[in-house]
Amino acid sequence: MKSTVQSSPQERILQAALGLLETGGVEAVSTRAVSAAADVQPPTIYRHFGDMQGLLNAVATAGFAAYLDAKGTRATYSDPVQQLRDGWNLHLEFGLTHPHLYTLMYAAATRSGTQGPAALEGFAILRTLLQRVAEAGRLAVSVERAAAMIHGAAMGLTLSLLSAPVRDAALSDLMLEAVLNAILTPEPSQSRAQPETSVVRSQAAAHAVSLAALLPELQVPFSAAERSLLAEWLDRLM
Structure with missing residues (x-):
């Protein structure tokens, strides 16, 4: 039976x-x-x-989680920068293939001023990935600033493409490279072609960002005031 x-x-x-x-x-x-x-x-x-808003929040969370699981995004790449690139493409693909779900997650939040659970989860995934990029010494700005820049660019581009009568196929790659150039340190091969002062400044910023990202996990005998002062010094180098 x-x-x-x-x-x-x-x-x-x-x-x-x-x-x-x-x-x-x-x-x-x-x-x-x-x-x-x-x-x-x-x-x-x-x-x-x-209420119905609670249902919509649950729907957005369930739909977003199902999409991530279907794409196998839970794995961690050895190269966090490549994973960042793939994450950008995944974000765009999700929005363009699920326009109503994406709009529920992001466009509604821009009108109400509040982020739903699914949008917050997506931002948390991005921030965790950027933390790995920082720890690898490849981030030239703070994790918070990099997350805000990528999130704003990806969300704005996706919503723009959804409303565009004709989609520019090259726009996504162009915007991604522009954002990455603004937040990442150059590859070692590119650094050799830059002026020495520019390379030193870039390397100092990358080390500062990396140390700031690792600082909460370090077991060092610093007082709260000393940690705050060190964080301020590192922030000046970013």
């Missing part, structure tokens, strides 16, 4: 809302439509998710 595993009402609601979002946008995710698609009564939605 074959047994079938029935999904829970909460899972059915999530999947129903995600399907409605992907095909019709946020406006299609109504209480009536979700309850009909999930075969539940409307109060069940509110019992599990509080």
Whole structure:
């Protein structure tokens, strides 16, 4: 006798809302439509998710996590800079292939001034990766500034491409190189072709960023005031 595993009402609601979002946008995710698609009564939605905004937040988080898992992005590359490049392309691909889900994650946040859980998770992934880039000595600005620059550029570009009547296929690569040139130190082969003062300044900034990134993990007998002073000195070198 074959047994079938029935999904829970909460899972059915999530999947129903995600399907409605992907095909019709946020406006299609109504209480009536979700309850009909999930075969539940409307109060069940509110019992599990509080309100419709809670449901939308859960949908965005579940959809984003499913996409990351499908792409196998949980692995860590030996070269964090290459992983950063691939992460940029993944961000663009996600937005262009799932426009309604992406808009729910990012465009709604720009209107309300608050970031949803899925957008915060995406930013945390980016910051963790940039921490590795800093520890490798390849970051020329602080982790926070690099994360803000990449996040702003990737989000702005994706939303712009989604609304563009004609998409410029070369725009993504051009913007990525511009941002990376602004936040990364040159490759060793490129450093030899630069003026010595420029190389020294770049190397000093990279070492400062790297030490600042590692400082919270270092077991050194510094007082809180000494750590604060060291952080200020490092910040001046970045």
